[in-house]
Amino acid sequence: MNVEKQMRLLRQIQEMEFVAIELNLYLDTHPCDQDGLNDYNCAIEKLDKLMSEYTAEYGSLLAQGFHGCKKWLWIEQPWPWEM
Amino acid sequence: MWVYEKKLEHPVRVTCPDVKFAKLVITQYGGPDGELSASLRYLNQRYSMPTNNAKAVLTDIGTEEMAHMEMIAALVYKLTEGASPAEYEAAGWAGQWVQHDHGLFWTDANGIPWSAKYIACLGDPITDLVEDMAAEQKARTTYEHLIAATDDPLVKGTLRFLWEREVVHFQRFGETLNSVQEWMGKAKHVWEGGAMEK
Ligand SMILES: [Fe+2]
Numbered sequence: 001m002n003v004e005k006q007m008r009l010l011r012q013i014q015e016m017e018f019v020a021i022e023l024n025l026y027l028d029t030h031p032c033d034q035d036g037l038n039d040y041n042c043a044i045e046k047l048d049k050l051m052s053e054y055t056a057e058y059g060s061l062l063a064q065g066f067h068g069c070k071k072w073l074w075i076e077q078p079w080p081w082e083m
Numbered sequence: 084m085w086v087y088e089k090k091l092e093h094p095v096r097v098t099c100p101d102v103k104f105a106k107l108v109i110t111q112y113g114g115p116d117g118e119l120s121a122s123l124r125y126l127n128q129r130y131s132m133p134t135n136n137a138k139a140v141l142t143d144i145g146t147e148e149m150a151h152m153e154m155i156a157a158l159v160y161k162l163t164e165g166a167s168p169a170e171y172e173a174a175g176w177a178g179q180w181v182q183h184d185h186g187l188f189w190t191d192a193n194g195i196p197w198s199a200k201y202i203a204c205l206g207d208p209i210t211d212l213v214e215d216m217a218a219e220q221k222a223r224t225t226y227e228h229l230i231a232a233t234d235d236p237l238v239k240g241t242l243r244f245l246w247e248r249e250v251v252h253f254q255r256f257g258e259t260l261n262s263v264q265e266w267m268g269k270a271k272h273v274w275e276g277g278a279m280e281k
Contacts, residue, residue: 062086063143075139080084081130 006058007083013050013061019043085146092150093244095157096237102174104233105162106192111229111245112155113189113197116221122148124202124218131206134266140259141215144252151245156187158241209267212260219253 023040030036051061059073060066067073111117125145132138163171163185171180178194189197203214226246230239 063146075135077135079129079135079138079142 006054009050009054009057010083013047013054016043016047016050020047085149091154091157092147093154093241095154095161095241097158097161098235098237100164100166100170101162101233101235101238102166102170102176104235104238105159106174106176106179107232108155108162108192108229108242109159109188109190110192111222111225112152112159112187114191114195114225115201116218116225117191117197118148118152118155118222119189119197120201121145121218121222122152123199124204125215127202128204128211128215131204131211132208132263134208134263136262137208137212137259140255144255147248147252151248154241154245158238159187162238208263209260212256212263216253216256216260219249219256223249223253 020040020043023036023043027033027036027040054061055066059068059076063074113119122145125141125148129138129141129145132141166174166185168177168180171177179188182188191197203211205211205214223246226242226249230242230246233239233242
């Protein structure tokens with residue numbers, strides 16, 4: 001397993017997720033802003049792509065996601081505070 | 084990090100508002116053996132757990148307890164929906180209305196505010212897992228008392244779901260305790276002169 005590659009992908013997910021969080025909060029108070037909504041949808045689309053790439057290789061970041069067919073990968077290291 | 088799902092883990096229904104029972108069930112929100120205590124206790128103990136299995140169980144049960152906290156909040160909301168100050172007064176809960184109106188607050192059934200004193204973390208996985216097992220039993224007992232204290236079949240149904248989850252959590256913590264004990268049995272103990280390997 002290539003840890004460096006995993007960390008790089010995780011960093012990209014963190015960045016795109018942060019974009020989505022910022023737009024999410026903005027849209028909570030500006031629900032009719034069409035530009036904000038477009039940006040949000042774009043970020044979610046990119047995030048979904050990064051997430052499926054990550055999941056396919058390392059198992060889901062969510063407990064309720066894909067964690068392999070032979071072994072429950074969810075419990076495997078590293079946990080967030082160990083990275 | 085955490086992601087919010089805009090739904091409850093299990094439906095929460097009441098036949099009709101019952102402020103008197105809300106005053107009792109609030110203890111599962113902000114009482115010693117309530118869901119906030121459970122959630123914070125487990126999520127905080129993860130950092131000193133030695134095995135992946137223990138880290139996962141504390142993370143996942145701690146997360147589920149947050150969902151239970153939300154169910155109790157929804158239950159209190161429905162039990163007090165539309166209640167007037169006079170109804171709070173009649174239920175012996177005028178203090179709640181005076182200080183919080185229809186807002187929720189972290190207290191037990193006697194109005195005592197939530198405290199970090201309700202939870203422990205000794206940094207020893209055996210000690211902490213045994214504490215967790217006791218906590219699940221205390222929550223189970225409290226739910227049994229609450230189920231006995233209401234006649235509303237819908238409220239009983241909601242509480243029975245939460246009661247059953249405590250039983251499952253106790254089981255999983257027991258299994259985790261066994262696996263951690265097995266893991267520790269293989270390590271060189273401090274009283275043999277070795278630093279405890281983690
Ligand atoms: Fe529990």
